[in-house]
Amino acid sequence: MPLADVAGLERRLEHRFGDRPLLIRALTHASYSAEHPLEASQEPLAFLGDAVLGLVVAEHLLDVDPAAPVGRLTPLRAALVADETLARWAAVLALGPLLRLGRGAEQDGGRATPSILATALEAVLGALYLDAGLPVVRTLVGRLAGWPPLRVIG
Numbered sequence: 001m002p003l004a005d006v007a008g009l010e011r012r013l014e015h016r017f018g019d020r021p022l023l024i025r026a027l028t029h030a031s032y033s034a035e036h037p038l039e040a041s042q043e044p045l046a047f048l049g050d051a052v053l054g055l056v057v058a059e060h061l062l063d064v065d066p067a068a069p070v071g072r073l074t075p076l077r078a079a080l081v082a083d084e085t086l087a088r089w090a091a092v093l094a095l096g097p098l099l100r101l102g103r104g105a106e107q108d109g110g111r112a113t114p115s116i117l118a119t120a121l122e123a124v125l126g127a128l129y130l131d132a133g134l135p136v137v138r139t140l141v142g143r144l145a146g147w148p149p150l151r152v153i154g
Helices: 003-013 020-026 030-035 043-064 070-080 083-092 103-107 114-132 134-145
Strands: none
Touching: 003 020, 020 043, 020 114, 030 103, 043 070, 043 114, 043 134, 083 114, 083 134, 114 134
């Protein structure tokens, strides 16, 4: 991946990675890893990013309405972490063109597939969390979602 592409993504993320290979791994789809066995896939980072995103969204929802019942919060959180939402955020960050895809995923239009884009965004969030911590992830998610800054709980 060209260094200029990575630097451009870092500008959009508003964070320069201390561990750039971590960011490249976040952009490496399992189909690419299957064809290049020495390249680790984004899947573990996406797993972590999903959890971090869930935390950030939960914090935001409680910040907006601290007394809201769980029955109202759960569907709101689900909507905010849905593939369609995450794919839109991935498009804002222009992740699609940067993805490292295997031949089959590339031929099937994987760069525009909502589930692939959503997973890539989760992986980027996981990598960002490992490289910079929760406050940086909070800021990025808030910016992508158009939220005002959080009054951090606790």
